[in-house]
Amino acid sequence: MIKIRLDRVNASNRTHLYYLADQGVSQKERYSGLAHVTEHACLIDGGRFGFDHFRWGCTCLSHMILYYETKHDMQWINKIKQQIGDSTIISPQSVEMAKAEVMEESRLLKSKTRLNEKLVRFVTEGRITDFAMGEPSEIRKIRYQDVREYWEYLNGCHHFYEVPFRSRQDVESAFQHILQSHPLSGKDFICDFVRNKSCDDYLILSQAETCTLKIYFQIPPLTGKADYVKKAFLECYLQRLFNLNLQINVSFEDKFFSRSEKYVLMTVPGVLKKKVEFILSEMRVCVAERSCFADMQSQYSEFMDNIIQAIAQENTLDSINKYQNWLIYRKPYFTQGDIVPVRSLSRDIFVVIKYILNEGVKVVVTSSGS
Template sequence: MIFEGVENEKVEHIYCILRKNVENEGAYSGLSHVMEHACLMPYYKEKPLKYFWGRGYTCLDHIILYFISSTESGLETIFEQIITGRIICEKNVIEAKEQVYNECLRMKEITDVRENLVRFISDNRITNFAMGKQETIVKIQQKHVQECLNSIIENHDLYAIRFRHKNEIQMKCRSILSEYCNEKTKKNIYTEQSKKEDEILLVECKDKQEKIEIYFRIPISENKEEYIAKLWFEYSLYLVCKEELNMSVSISDKFYTYTERYIVLRIYGLEHKKIKSILCVIRQHMMYKIKNFETSDCKKYLHRCLYSEKHIQDYINEFQNYILYGIPIISNQDICLMEYISKEREILENILFNTLKIVVFKNNCR
């Protein structure tokens, strides 16, 4: 997302996070998506001009707006139009609706696959989607978009970082987070987990490389110890698959919403008929590691992650994950004080043995 010329001292950046749950859009599905396009309208209109650049996207629970300008006044003008709501004029909304409507038409096939996948993974807990529906997009009016943006601003759900270079963004992220920490009440919430047979969804794809994605649902937690334990789980899962089982894998987090959080294990080159037997082996290896947890190994790995060079996007991701999901930012001191207790062991066992959603991407070109 971050522009490649981010280290250029001659350009200024504004990165905006707007918290907005599309589940609340009701009869106006696609409202957040239209608002995103309306806010980016100056970029669409002035695209030929080299001094201004903008980009954005809409997810299930937030909107991102990102602007770059070689002139300080350019960014000030854009941001002022957003926070005052003046950017949501009738003309911009009409053009934004047309763009979103055409995007829905153009990406219908891909969107249908993605939405079916999310419904499967979430057991239909997620029913509304950010793209929107053509039949509801046409009903959206300027007043609906204006009310939506006003609500975000009034509820203090707009966070903006303005910066020129890496050191500045790190400093500003910490400053905003320190203010936010004082306002936010920390809580630990554990979503009810299911314990039934793992489920498989077969998806046809055009990718040359077939893959299997395994979704481990993780509980909602803003507790540092539990988050460190989750990091250890991911690291151990990678080692089991890569080094002990000699598989080609990758691992990442996937947060659809505040309550829908997953660790995603991607396995490449594995025949999907073998996946359940492989999962049994993975669970056996992981259970052994959980029971024989060594904090020293975990600390070495986490220390290495902390001291690795961070890019602008890393700081943005940390900031964004804290704002949206309460994901704690881990310090060296947190790792040094880490101890493994029974509560974390129980959480990890639940992640491992709760129902897994398995998505098999099969190449339909064969």
């Protein structure tokens, strides 16, 4: 998900310029933090930064986002587009300034970054060891030519998407054109899958009496939109099941660390530390004994109505996120026409429930409220 101020992205009285750089799966940075420095270099604009010139960026393992926005200064937006196109957005001066910014960011966020990296290594069982923030010792080595070569790699491999917009309709039109120009095959729905151990693993990050559980389920291979509907429905169904039978309020979200490391994160707040394993056992028993197909069917119709309503109420940010997730992670997006084929629920939903019950999970015990 993109974390930009919603009032800016959804404002139709402003001009927005959004770039998505797909960093690929095989390109390894010459220096740790090279992509991060490249992002910062693209956001430095010779001191021209006022109330009407907003810039924002984000670097992840799989992609980079650049975002520019103004209300009145179209000349500035056109200048950015030109500089992005001819690569003059990056200069020796901007690279040095970017290195200093990233080094300072690394210093300020060192504790939080190390904690997040520890969590990712734990959840992925060490399959992810490189991180976007970068190591200060490596960042110091980065030179202008390194950044230029990395920038040319992103542009030369057709991984770079430009979306200028003022409204959600502009976003839809731009992304449809992108998808027509760069069609993705159906096989891209299937993600790599590394089965975790059959037992649960725990990472204790808090010794407080009351804590929050973050439970990670690795997403198995999903082969189409119907599978994603089942997944979304089960998340809603389990929320209700746990609330009614255990008086536990849980939330679900997708956590994609990379193309192949995809998880569902179930968060359970307000758990007594001494009951962590007991709560997890109770939740499994609840799923095994309380899951009822007739009950599921009665809820499914309402769930689908809510999906249709959500599609109809999409805003600009929703549209950007759904296309971004499709291009980067191959998570399918839905239109009204996609709903008709999945209006009924079949009993093979219990295959997914069996997976939930039998698969070992990664449990991170954090401080309450985190």
